[in-house]
Amino acid sequence: MKSKIIYAAKFWTKGLCFLLLVIFQSFFSQDSGYEKKIHQDTGVSNGNFGPLNGASNHVAHYFPASQMTAYQSWALDYVEIYIATTPVHLELKIYGQGTELKPGPILFSKVIAPATIPILGKLVRIELDTPIVISGQDLWIGYEVTNSPSTGCIGTDTGPMKNGLGNWRSLDGQNWSKFSFLNKNWIISGHLKAPITEGNDIGVSAIINPITGANLGEEEINIDIKNYGTQTQSNIPYSVTWDNQNYNGIYAGTIESDKSVNFTLPVKADLKNYGIYNFSACTTLAGDQKPQYDCTVKTVENKVPKLCTETLYTQGCSMDRISNWALSNIQIDNIQCPADGTSYLNLKDKIHDLKKGQTYPLTVTSTYINHYVAVWIDYDDNLEFTPDEYILKNANCPEKETPYNFNITIPENATEGTHLMRMRSNYAVPVESACDTYDFGIVLDFTVNLSKALATNETTAEKLSIFPNPASEKITVNNAKKIAKLMLIDYSGRIVIELSNINKHLTDVNVSSLPSGSYILQITDQEGKTTNKNIIVSK
CATH class of the missing domain: 2.60.40.10 (Immunoglobulins)
Known part of the structure; x- marks a missing residue:
């Protein structure tokens, strides 16, 4: 029975689509004597909600008269909400005084075309065509949204909920209730502007x-x-x-x-x-x-620089994580969620040997559907992972327990030496930060050793063809001049295949026994000229 209960909770939780953590408390602190942000959330976004079947939801914040009296005669000129995935339908709705359990008449509504909504996980600002003058009575600010199945759109904060203020929800726009399941508030704010009364100010x-x-x-x-x-x-x-x-x-x-x-x-x-x-x-x-x-x-x-390893996830990685990883000379199977509940694994003893300017296949497997993966290399060794340090951004694993291959290219101008490499995964929503708090996923920290690639003879390479590449069983090498010998070298410098006395223009190389990864194929023709080509073995 315990397993069934866990599964039911898991199934319901998977109706949620989780938004990246965006700290914007300083955004609210920018209020002046003439402007004010009103909101019932905590100021830190930490999740997303949406029904599995893609049904419509109406959500709202309730601002009672006790909060609004101080802003009588001010004007509400725009509203901001968090949207994590592109909705099917989005409509801002502002209501007047009703009761403590239900909003009153609609004062303003505006349909937002999905194509005009910014990228995932951004604050959407909706301008009111005509500002609403605050009467000092109750005010409700919310929106109606319809999301695609299994992709929630409604942004939530870290909680705890302000019950009866920041967590109102309705399925039909008529019957409202306090949504307490998540113990969070919706991310909604209204911008108030004081009336202009002075000439010089x-x-x-x-x-x-x-x-x-x-x-x-x-x-x-x-x-x-x-x-x-x-x-x-x-x-x-x-x-x-x-x-x-x-x-x-x-x-x-x-x-x-x-x-x-x-x-x-x-x-x-x-x-x-x-x-x-x-x-x-x-x-x-x-x-x-x-x-x-x-x-x-x-x-x-x-x-002071500090590697972020804590509060990376609210729910953890017990059922949502990358379970298999293979890149260059490192392959790890059956990755388990750490026992301390941090969803962070220190694997810095796993040193990846990578070459500048080379492309490598990365193979990963997820334990759950719709899992996003991002990878950074900390080139400047400051323990931060910035957008210019991505080597893989938001690759998606649609199905669980299925290996997916992605190409990773190391920049030609990358800093040589030993660096930290971080992999981060997240369920349903793309990974935009190496440190913000998400809900489901895992963080793996590795070490990478970057060095120069072997030189390539470009003139000879123009007369050389290798196919298929990537390959799983064999590769065929066709050279303008007869091939004397060839070697296949992995990125640790180890010769894994060596063939001599070929004396042919065309030859096959059996790679079926080699593990997935990138290799250097070194070809020497009968005149003693050597050419190096990058080969990918992908199973």
């Missing part, structure tokens, strides 16, 4: 850069200045200070009423020392009628 609305990270250095400073008043402004003085450093400047351009400009300062902030830096940016417009809104502050931390 301008301020720094946001410090965009720098941002918190590891190994910071000379970082750009980027700020946003907004005109909150009714009068057009120009030649606006501003200042930015951070830990005993400062810069004073004048924005010479023109900013119209209710518009903003974003620009980068001509100086950079020296953040090379690890620790916290406190930034403050202000405008100092003469005659500003609301100077209390002139400034914005931001905290930036230069973090």
Whole structure:
């Protein structure tokens, strides 16, 4: 009976399509005296929900009058939601006062064409054609969505849920209930803007850069200045200070009423020392009628580099993981989920020998359907995995217990030496981060040794053909000049096949006994000229 219970829970959980972790708490901290983000979620996205059969769902946040009275006469001008997979149908819906258990009449609705929705796991901003003036009464903000079968679209946070505020759901748009199964909230926020009442009123609305990270250095400073008043402004003085450093400047351009400009300062902030830096940016417009809104502050931390190995998954890898891995000289079968529940395996003792400029077949097998795989090499050895360090991005294993082959190419300009290589998997949603928290999958850390590839004689190679490539049983070599001998060399430098005294233009090489991987085929003709070609054996 225990196994059946686990399976039922698993089956229901697989109705969820999990979104990448995107930390955007600082996004909400950019509120000013004139702008406010209202939301009931925690500020950290951590999952996605959708029914297995692809049915429609209506979800919403409830903002009672006790929260909205302070914003009476403000205007709701746009809404932001998280969408992880392309929906069949998406419609924003904003409701007026109803009851504590059900929204009131629809104040605004807007259908969003699926083709206009950004890439997976992004915050979708939906502008209201006509802003809604806040009455101070209850407000409900939500959307109706229909997803494809087995692919959820509705973004959820880390929880815990704000029961009765951030977790309302309806199947028909009429009968609503608090969805407590996930103990999470939907990712929905509304942007409120205060009415313009003053003529001269301008301020720094946001410090965009720098941002918190590891190994910071000379970082750009980027700020946003907004005109909150009714009068057009120009030649606006501003200042930015951070830990005993400062810069004073004048924005010479023109900013119209209710518009903003974003620009980068001509100086950079020296953040090379690890620790916290406190930034403050202000405008100092003469005659500003609301100077209390002139400034914005931001905290930036230069973090000591640390390999992320914790909180990588909420649910783990007991049933969702990569179980088999084969690349170059390393093959690992029956990979098990670690007992400590971290879904992280330290396999740095598995050293892959790879050559710059070469292409290799990677073979992986997943224990569950629709599993995505990404691989990075930490070329700069800073314990971070950045987009320019991908060697495989979001390969998909549609079926479980089925080997899939993907080609990996090592850049010609890759840094030679020993580096960390990370493989990360995720169920149903592409892997966009090596460190953010997902729900199902596994992380494997390996070591890679990068070296120069064997030189290739390009002139001779033009007169040489090898087919098929990749091969599973045999390869046929056809050379313009008679072949004297050939060798097949694996990437550890070991000769695995050697044939001598061939004396023919055409010859076959039996590779059926070789494991899958990349090899160098070295051919020597009767004149003593040698040519090297890359060969892939794929079973």
